[in-house]
Amino acid sequence: MIPFVSILVPCYNEERFIGTLLENLVQQDYPGDHLEILIIDGGSADSTREIISGYAARDPKFRLLDNPAQYVPFALNAGIRLAHGEVIVRMDAHAEYPTNYVSLLVQSLFELKADNVGGTWVTMPGGPGLKSLAVARVLSSPFGIGNAEYRLNVKKIRRVDTVPFGCYLKSVFDKIGFFDEELLRNQDIEFNGRLLKNGGTIYLVPEVRIIYYARDSVKKLLNMFFQYSMFRPLVNKKLGMAIQPRQFVPPVWVIFLLVMLIGSFFSRGCGGVLLGGLGLYFICDLIFSIRSAVNANKWGLMLYLPWIFFVLHITYGIGYIRGLINFTLLNRKPQSVSSTR
Numbered sequence: 001m002i003p004f005v006s007i008l009v010p011c012y013n014e015e016r017f018i019g020t021l022l023e024n025l026v027q028q029d030y031p032g033d034h035l036e037i038l039i040i041d042g043g044s045a046d047s048t049r050e051i052i053s054g055y056a057a058r059d060p061k062f063r064l065l066d067n068p069a070q071y072v073p074f075a076l077n078a079g080i081r082l083a084h085g086e087v088i089v090r091m092d093a094h095a096e097y098p099t100n101y102v103s104l105l106v107q108s109l110f111e112l113k114a115d116n117v118g119g120t121w122v123t124m125p126g127g128p129g130l131k132s133l134a135v136a137r138v139l140s141s142p143f144g145i146g147n148a149e150y151r152l153n154v155k156k157i158r159r160v161d162t163v164p165f166g167c168y169l170k171s172v173f174d175k176i177g178f179f180d181e182e183l184l185r186n187q188d189i190e191f192n193g194r195l196l197k198n199g200g201t202i203y204l205v206p207e208v209r210i211i212y213y214a215r216d217s218v219k220k221l222l223n224m225f226f227q228y229s230m231f232r233p234l235v236n237k238k239l240g241m242a243i244q245p246r247q248f249v250p251p252v253w254v255i256f257l258l259v260m261l262i263g264s265f266f267s268r269g270c271g272g273v274l275l276g277g278l279g280l281y282f283i284c285d286l287i288f289s290i291r292s293a294v295n296a297n298k299w300g301l302m303l304y305l306p307w308i309f310f311v312l313h314i315t316y317g318i319g320y321i322r323g324l325i326n327f328t329l330l331n332r333k334p335q336s337v338s339s340t341r
Helices: 018-026 048-058 072-082 101-111 130-138 171-176 187-197 218-239 245-263 268-296 299-303 305-329
Strands: 005-011 035-041 062-066 087-090 116-124 167-169 202-213
Touching: 005 018, 005 072, 005 101, 018 048, 035 048, 035 072, 048 062, 062 072, 072 087, 072 187, 087 101, 101 116, 101 167, 101 202, 130 218, 130 268, 130 299, 130 305, 167 171, 171 187, 187 202, 187 218, 218 245, 218 305, 245 268, 245 305, 268 299, 268 305, 299 305
Parallel strands: 005 035, 005 087, 035 062, 116 202
Antiparallel strands: 087 167, 116 167
């Protein structure tokens, strides 16, 4: 028996990418009479809605829904409530998908008897030029993003703590609830953590490959990672634990730098430790930057990679510390914290 699948796509101002996504969905090899596609738009001010409406007028599988709350968890929950599928597949407008994307995920979901499965990211530049390529390379490096396996070149199916986007049994949402609408960022991380805490299983399926387009500027990259890191402490607070220990490395690094910098005004020993720590860091930074430039066969990347690695780690660490202060020490509500889409 072929399960009915509901595809959910939250979006906002995605005129540059939405057409490619919709074509990917049209070309899926999954039976069309067992598929519905819900595009949940947060009030786009560009031509995103017009592009979606054109597809919906030609194909009843497509439905354009409104997300007046604008943020992703509200869009996902609205889609889940309206979905008719036995399986929920969350997709993102900033990516391209193979024609067998849905069919492979659904097959893997049932063969593995999993609660959630997902594929790997092949990160591509979001724009032209060496700087955009450098951003994509940083997001594909273990030095840049740690051991997030779906971003790395894994070869075998394995159990993991999270996957990008996700293909879920709808019954999972009946058991453990929907996405947490307080989490304007990282709602998928929290949901998958909650799923694991309740005995669920998540599998990464390397055969399923997603082409993901990175942000097209360093500024956008840093803003995205600052937002993600700021909400990580709130995720940990809600789960009562940290699912991913790698998240602690950047804030510990930032605290180390600050403590040693302040201490260096009072002690030469602290100054020596600070210089030693920075020296070790930049040795690692240069090694991974050179490796990435060699793999890309573009030595011009060395103009960007070392400092992008550094500012990304510092930005993530500062965001995490801000989140600790806001959500743990001050017990503030997420809505009171400035955040951008």
